[in-house]
Amino acid sequence: MPEKEKLRAHQVVHDPKFLALVKKRNAISLSLTALMLLVYFGFAALLALAPQSLAAPIGSATLGIALGIGVILFTCVLTGFYVRWANTEYDALIGELKTRLAAKHAEEAKRA
Numbered sequence: 001m002p003e004k005e006k007l008r009a010h011q012v013v014h015d016p017k018f019l020a021l022v023k024k025r026n027a028i029s030l031s032l033t034a035l036m037l038l039v040y041f042g043f044a045a046l047l048a049l050a051p052q053s054l055a056a057p058i059g060s061a062t063l064g065i066a067l068g069i070g071v072i073l074f075t076c077v078l079t080g081f082y083v084r085w086a087n088t089e090y091d092a093l094i095g096e097l098k099t100r101l102a103a104k105h106a107e108e109a110k111r112a
Contacts, residue, residue: 032078
């Protein structure tokens with residue numbers, strides 16, 4: 001990698017707004033992952049530890065079927081939340097960061 005590109009990469013990686021963006025993205029991703037794992041493994045644990053309770057009838061189905069569908073719907077909701085966040089906040093912050101850094105690089109190029 002040429003020296004100029006290394007300098008640009010260093011500036012981006014150490015930019016306070018970039019670091020804040022990475023921190024926020026990681027927090028959201030880890031939170032959603034933890035929620036999904038909790039729901040999925042909670043359902044699996046219920047299947048393993050109390051299968052008879054999941055056999056309880058609910059209308060023409062069972063509690064297990066209803067909870068299984070609930071796990072799938074919960075996944076869709078989490079995905080929708082993440083996509084909405086990424087398309088509104090995250091993309092806007094990335095665009096802002098790109099614009100600011102491009103202006104900074106253009107200014108540096110004029111001086112050079």
